[in-house]
Amino acid sequence: MGHTDGPPQSVRPAGADSAPVLPSPVLSVRTLTKRFPGVVANDGISLDFHAGETHVLLGENGAGKSTLIGMLAGMLRPDAGEILVQGSPVRILTPRQSLDLGIGTVFQHMLLVPSLSVIENLMLGGPWWQRLARGAAYRRFAELSECLGISLDPDLPVGHLSLGQQQQVEILRALWRDTRVLILDEPTSMLTPQGVRDLSAVLCRLCSQGVAIVLVTHKLAEAYDLGDRVSVLRQGRLVGGIAADEHRGMTEAQMTDQVIAMMFDPAHAPMADERAILLGRGNVHAPSVRRGAAPCLEVRNISTMPRTAAHGLQGVSFDLRPGEVLGIAGVDGNGQKQLAEVIAGQRAPSSGTVLVGGKDVTQGDVAARRNAGIRYVTDDRLGEGTVGSLSVAINLLLKNVGAEPFWHRGIADWARIRQAARDDIQRHDIRTRSEQTLLAKLSGGNIQKVLLARELGKAEGDVKVIVFSKPTHGLDLHNAQLAHRRIRESAAAGRGIVLLSTDLDELLTLSDRIGVLFQGRLVGIVDNGPGAGAAIGRLMTGAVAA
Amino acid sequence: MNTTWRVLLPILLALLAGAVVLIFLGKDPLAYYGYVMERGIFSWGGLQETITRMAPLLLIAAGLIVAFRAGVWNLGGDGQYLLAAVVTAALAPALVEVMPRALTLVICMVIAFVVAAIWSLLPAFLRARYGINEIVTSLMMSFLGISLANVLVKLFFWDPTTTVPQTRTLAIADRLPRIFGSNIHIGILLALVVIILVHLLMTRTAFGLKLQIVGASPKAARHAGLKVGALTVVTFALSAGLIGLAAAVEILGVWGNVRADWNPAYGMLVVPLVFLARLNGLAVIGFTFFFSSLMIGGESAARRIGVPQDFVLLLMGLVLAFLALVEYLDHRRRQRLGA
Ligand SMILES: Nc1ncnc2c1ncn2[C@@H]1O[C@H](COP(=O)(O)OP(=O)(O)OP(=O)(O)O)[C@@H](O)[C@H]1O
Ligand SMILES: [Mg+2]
Helix, strand or coil, X not given: CCCCCCCCCCCCCCCCCCCCCCCCCCEEEEEEEEEECCEEEEEEEEEEECCCCEEEEEECCCCCHHHHHHHHCCCCCCCEEEEEECCEEECCCCXXXXXXXXXXXXXXXXXXXXXXXXXXXXXCCCCCCCCCCHHHHHHHHHHHHHHHCCCCCCCCEHHHCXXXXXXXXXXXXXXXXXXXXEEEECCCCCCCHHHHHHHHHHHHHHHHCCCEEEEECCCHHHHHHHCCEEEEEECCEEEEEECHHHHHCCCHHHHHHHHHHHHCCHHHCCCHHHHHHHCCCCCCCCCCCCCCCCCCEEEEEEECCXXXXXXXXXXXXXXXXXXXXXXXXXXXXXXXXXHHHHHHCCCCCCEEEEEECCEECCCCCHHHHHHCCEEEECCCHHHHHCCCCCEHHHHHCCCCCCCCCCEECCEECHHHHXXXXXXXXXXXCCCCCCCCCEHHHCCHHHHHHHHHHHHHCCCCCCCCEEEEECCCCCCCHHHHXXXXXXXXXXXXXXXXXXXXXXXXXXXXXXXXXXXXXECCEEEEEEECCCCHHHHHHHHHCCCCCC | CCHHHHHHHHHHHHHHHHHHHHXXXXXXXXXXXXXXXHHHCCCHHHHHHHHHHXXXXXXXXXXXXXXXXXXXXXXXXXXXXXXXXXXXXXXXXXXXXXCCXXXXXXXXXXXXXXXXXXXXXXXXXHHHHHCCCXXXXXXXXXHHHHHHHHHHHHHHCCCCCCCCCECCCCCHHHCCCECCCCCXXXXXXXXXXXXXXXXXXXXXXXXXXXXXXXXXXXXXXXXXXXXXXXXXXXXXXXXXXXXXXXXXXXXXXXXXXXXXXXXXXXXXXXXXXXXXCCCCCCHHHHHHHHHHHHHHHHHHHHHHCCCCCHHHHHHHHXXXXXXXXXXXXXXXXXXXXXX
8 A cells, every 4th residue: 555546745755656766764773683581572673664655564472573663662772783764873762752753653552541631642742841732732633633534532531432542542642743654563453343444544544645654463464455565573583574566466365375484483383274264264163052051141131330431231131051152243332341341240230130050140249250150351451451560470370369279278389380370381372481570571462371371271160151352362363363262162161152352253253143232232143154244244333133 | 780789879878968968067977977876786785775676667667568568558657656555555554453464465465456457447448448549548547646646645544643744654574574684675576576477478378469469450459359448458457557566565665654745756767668678578677777776876866966866867868769769760771671
């Protein structure tokens, strides 16, 4: 995209479109190296980023993508190598300097302040001694919104926005100053298909205006659709790439095959027959639902108070049978989080009941629900799912503190705790230096693996229902596939699965039935099969169930 | 920068800045510091006083570590301390007339613990139930507690045989036993045992880990099914109770009575110590010894050299300020390195 359409490009030198030689890059890195204790996160990386081009960075979890971005954004300091902006070497010591150089970054984990309004969040970047110039800020907001085709209310608190809208605020913030390079670290991992389409439109526009875009993603289809050029990192090294002209001539399948070969270490490479699954080609859904069995989870007429940020639930009811996977689709903010939290016991419904294995657990708190056999994988992995300042080992047992056999009469058996953690780390391929590493030091995808390992790993207790909220968010292809397989195995073992996801492909791959939440109501439940995707799409826009 | 330096540097900087202040006051810093060391550590009498003073300070430190690790900012220590002290001083002389000394001492400690714990319940409840910041409420309760303690002495426990308002005095023979004929009472042993127990509690037990999780991230704690409200209340009560125990030990071991308007304000003094020790129960023992010797030495120096006793407080404030500065610089440096 970007090289065929759009108005004349302001940043590119005249004649660039006709000349075969590329204009000099706006941003380059040369033999950039960054070491952390025990790992070389970036190992002599050299790359060029060109105006008007979308450069996609691919790589498995922990490959070093966010580290590279951290150095460009002034959050990390390189150990060796240099960064060049329009050919001249620069030193980027602070995020402010990065912005001053025209580099805007949208990080993997959101950095907005939920209680402040959109416009206040955008003005936060300014120096503290400057008077907050609201008038100018509103003008800039209007200008940027128009240019990007975004419509947001600048005075709404950010906490009230959907994730997709928050993403837009992050992009506005990255573009707030005159930005020549826009970096996005996994911006689509939480978005619905529609959200991804909106984002693509914005990126296309920016590209055509001559902005250089750096995009990190784990979805190869996006890399194909959005990218002009692809680079692949593995274990901190640049292991290959697809140049712009090459990329243009390729089919999606060709590119995908080539990229997968580059991306994965042969030892971890997915089997050939898994590749189709991995790419979402061919629905391998093998239902394991036990139709005759009594439901393991009954949700009866649940309503919750509406929160300012999202719709409350209104009379949601469904049954879940052992071995069944019930997908829940819908745009974020339509009640997904409330539903998950009501089932997990984190939120009290204003009316209605929840039954697990026929027993009413509505009054039970989180611990009681867990004892009743409910597990919950949250989508807020940093906010509530984990504690960054504690070790990986403790995070793996965060919900079992005090339980046998890791604690005897309340006294910790550290040897056993660490051994269990090492087993989990191996089983779930969590890339960490050791089990005692602080969780915050892990890459995004590896933190997600910790979360999954915690709820899936130990079969202790009698697990009846597992609620997954965006379970593969931030996982690379291989690990997403691994997670899917584990979810299927759980279902096959007779557990009921509630799968909340914004990723329609994921829902279609795993679910037996798919319900759609719209404005707090369960507007319909569709049996998975031919035509299900289209039916869900209609329901998601609020059309009444057929 | 390694941990040792991160801790020693603020102390050295504070001593240096203190020296500058002394020069401005027209005193010789070397003479002052020399005298403080001499009196606080290197004379047998001073050393005994220093070790005796450590007992309440260590118990308060134990109470603060429990709270701070759990992210509960119990800054109401002074009120909790004084109330417990007054109740102890009022009870002990009366009880010892009707029961054996050992039993009296134990009962007084238990009651002091309970009284202080009760005084922490309101801020604890407000925080657990309504999320009201406990820094403000515990400070307010502290002022109330200090006033109430004075009122109690003046209105209810005033010893009729004295002219100044003070409680009855526990006879020296009835106070905490001394160690091997020294002047040091056994409170220091109790304090050492308690601080080590607190250290083990925080590092080895499920309860300690739960407190840490609540302290690090209440949201994660709730998600993990921990009873955040109940843990907050228990933490507050334990913290205040240990501070109450500190008061009991000081009254039963050293003073034997409480005078109206007496307020050593140890609670606030110990706050910088536990931060210097990074909330580590073992490290705090060393810092308490250092600070205790400074206090004892400073008290003598005030009489002898004429440097106001408050100078010790100034030093402590400087330590805290430099500690924050060193932490900040180090944090920035680490952030750069991404370590
Ligand atoms: N602050 C840190 N301290 C120590 N190690 C770190 C730190 N940040 C990252 N690492 C390590 O550096 C490596 C690269 O991490 P990075 O976050 O760049 O991966 P990534 O490619 O973004 O992965 P993901 O797809 O999971 O987000 C990982 O092994 C990670 O554990
Ligand atoms: Mg990353």
